Amino acid sequence: MVVTRFAPSPTGYLHIGGLRTALFSYLWAKKNGGKFVLRIEDTDKARNSDEATKAILEAFKWLGLEHDGEIQYQSKRGEIYAKYINQLLDEGKAYKCYMSKEELTQLRETQMANKQRTKYDGKYRDFNATPPEGIEPVIRIKAPLTGEIIVKDGVKGDVSFQAEDILDDFVIARADGSPTYNFVVAIDDALMGINEVIRGDDHLSNTPKQIVVYEALGFDIPKFYHVPMIHNQQGKKLSKRDGATDVMEYKTMGYTPQALLNFLVRLGWSHGDQEIFSLQEMKNLFDPKDINKSASIYNTEKLDWLNAHYIKNTPNDELAQLLLEFDIVLTSHDKKEIILDAIKERAKTLKEMVSLIKEILQTPTSYDEKAVKKAFKGDAIEILNAFGAKVATCKNCHLPSDYHILMEDIVKEKEIGFGKIGQPLRVALLGKMSGVGLDTVMAIIGKDETMLRIANAITALVSSDKTVS
RNA sequence: GGCCCCGUCGUCUAGCGGUUAGGAUCCAUGGUUUUCAUCCAUGUUACAGGAGUUCAAUUCUCCUCGGGGUCACCA
Numbered sequence: 001m002v003v004t005r006f007a008p009s010p011t012g013y014l015h016i017g018g019l020r021t022a023l024f025s026y027l028w029a030k031k032n033g034g035k036f037v038l039r040i041e042d043t044d045k046a047r048n049s050d051e052a053t054k055a056i057l058e059a060f061k062w063l064g065l066e067h068d069g070e071i072q073y074q075s076k077r078g079e080i081y082a083k084y085i086n087q088l089l090d091e092g093k094a095y096k097c098y099m100s101k102e103e104l105t106q107l108r109e110t111q112m113a114n115k116q117r118t119k120y121d122g123k124y125r126d127f128n129a130t131p132p133e134g135i136e137p138v139i140r141i142k143a144p145l146t147g148e149i150i151v152k153d154g155v156k157g158d159v160s161f162q163a164e165d166i167l168d169d170f171v172i173a174r175a176d177g178s179p180t181y182n183f184v185v186a187i188d189d190a191l192m193g194i195n196e197v198i199r200g201d202d203h204l205s206n207t208p209k210q211i212v213v214y215e216a217l218g219f220d221i222p223k224f225y226h227v228p229m230i231h232n233q234q235g236k237k238l239s240k241r242d243g244a245t246d247v248m249e250y251k252t253m254g255y256t257p258q259a260l261l262n263f264l265v266r267l268g269w270s271h272g273d274q275e276i277f278s279l280q281e282m283k284n285l286f287d288p289k290d291i292n293k294s295a296s297i298y299n300t301e302k303l304d305w306l307n308a309h310y311i312k313n314t315p316n317d318e319l320a321q322l323l324l325e326f327d328i329v330l331t332s333h334d335k336k337e338i339i340l341d342a343i344k345e346r347a348k349t350l351k352e353m354v355s356l357i358k359e360i361l362q363t364p365t366s367y368d369e370k371a372v373k374k375a376f377k378g379d380a381i382e383i384l385n386a387f388g389a390k391v392a393t394c395k396n397c398h399l400p401s402d403y404h405i406l407m408e409d410i411v412k413e414k415e416i417g418f419g420k421i422g423q424p425l426r427v428a429l430l431g432k433m434s435g436v437g438l439d440t441v442m443a444i445i446g447k448d449e450t451m452l453r454i455a456n457a458i459t460a461l462v463s464s465d466k467t468v469s
Numbered sequence: 470g471g472c473c474c475c476g477u478c479g480u481c482u483a484g485c486g487g488u489u490a491g492g493a494u495c496c497a498u499g500g501u502u503u504u505c506a507u508c509c510a511u512g513u514u515a516c517a518g519g520a521g522u523u524c525a526a527u528u529c530u531c532c533u534c535g536g537g538g539u540c541a542c543c544a
Contacts, residue, residue, distance in 0.1 A: 101542080117472085159474075160473095267481070273493075293474080294476065297480065417503080
């Protein structure tokens with residue numbers, strides 16, 4: 001069974017890059033009928049917060065990503081780590097190092113001065129004399145000093161490291177007894193049965209150290225997939241400064257979970273030429289072997305397009321539901337269908353839908369100057385007036401088609417083009433030159449409101465003398 | 470600096486020795502529409518550079534250049 005995991009450290013909101021690796025891990029587990037474990041790496045007490053954990057869970061919930069089993073917290077697993085530290089000590093695979101921080105610093109400075117790479121010199125590796133006074137030791141693992149370590153990576157291929165280039169006896173437990181990252185990750189992954197690790201490729205160079213731990217403990221080494229980073233426009237690692245890296249920001253900006261997931265799954269992964277993936281399709285088709293090797297640049301143009309696509313293809317009931325989050329209540333509005341049908345084709349985000357809806361439902365209080373200039377030429381006011389009268393006498397005006405007939409009538413009677421009535425009427429109803437079809441607007445707001453808006457516009461424009469003759 | 474990874478249109482990507490180098494997005498143009506948007510059609514734009522290997526390289530090898538990541542008693 002495939003068991004994957006997402007293992008964030010709760011130091012802030014859920015990052016867009018983190019979400020992508022989470023999604024990949026989730027999909028791969030689901031595709032194989034396996035398990036997706038959520039593990040909170042909260043060993044750094046100074047930087048962690050409960051809020052951050054909540055934020056991650058909130059984002060998961062919004063996007064519909066579900067982890068399997070209980071959430072694992074590293075902070076609760078201290079005893080387990082201690083047990084393995086002692087085991088390694090007993091087996092002589094790890095040892096206590098009494099080098100003071102000052103001495104370590106000194107060592108590094110000397111190495112740097114000699115243009116050597118900085119590494120621990122193994123001073124206490126085979127030490128069995130009386131330890132120096134007043135120093136709490138750290139625990140170091142005996143890492144191989146020579147030889148090759150190969151990371152078999154499903155994305156990058158076999159990546160080979162030379163022990164002498166990168167390894168030294170690294171610390172697995174600090175002076176206060178707390179275990180370090182590379183040690184606990186290996187233990188947790190092994191104990192939780194994680195056999196496919198999908199994570200950012202910034203961890204690739206950590207992997208040999210973790211392999212050292214796996215081997216010392218006799219654990220099976222999982223399959224690794226190191227997925228390339230997401231870069232900002234400058235080609236650097238995406239950071240908070242780049243803006244919009246908090247997953248939940250996308251909710252407030254009016255993106256749908258579907259669109260965001262679809263956007264993310266295609267960043268660094270592809271399945272032929274397919275662009276649109278439902279969550280179910282992702283679960284069926286995702287395979288880490290199709291993950292790209294190179295980093296991608298974060299650019300939301302395609303997200304906008306996907307979001308527009310999903311809005312267009314979402315049933316109105318669902319849209320009404322989503323709009324509730326934006327304080328738009330259409331769920332039991334009698335014109336719900338006609339409103340949503342009218343605007344879903346022209347909005348890129350839910351937020352845009354909100355302003356489109358308000359634009360229709362609210363009586364305009366001002367008129368766009370350019371639009372007025374363009375629309376109100378010649379006898380526009382007269383035409384508009386005549387149209388108003390037509391609406392007033394209309395006995396059966398409910399549907400857009402009813403109003404459309406009215407417009408056709410006036411075009412015929414006055415022998416004018418559609419624009420002659422369309423333009424001034426549009427300004428009167430919406431206050432500007434663009435927007436939803438006029439017959440639709442009138443059907444939505446009804447006969448009385450239509451007449452009111454026409455009257456308002458005429459009054460306003462005549463009194464302010466904004467007409468152009 | 471050492472080590473490691475990467476390099477196809479502006480962007481996301483397909484390609485897995487022989488293709489007019491494909492799709493998507495963006496942009497532009499045209500059509501549809503009373504307007505805007507949608508939709509449809511058309512178009513511009515890419516194999517970082519140089520050596521090999523081969524009958525043939527975007528594809529394989531090496532070098533150069535460029536970009537990124539990582540080198541802790543952080544995770």
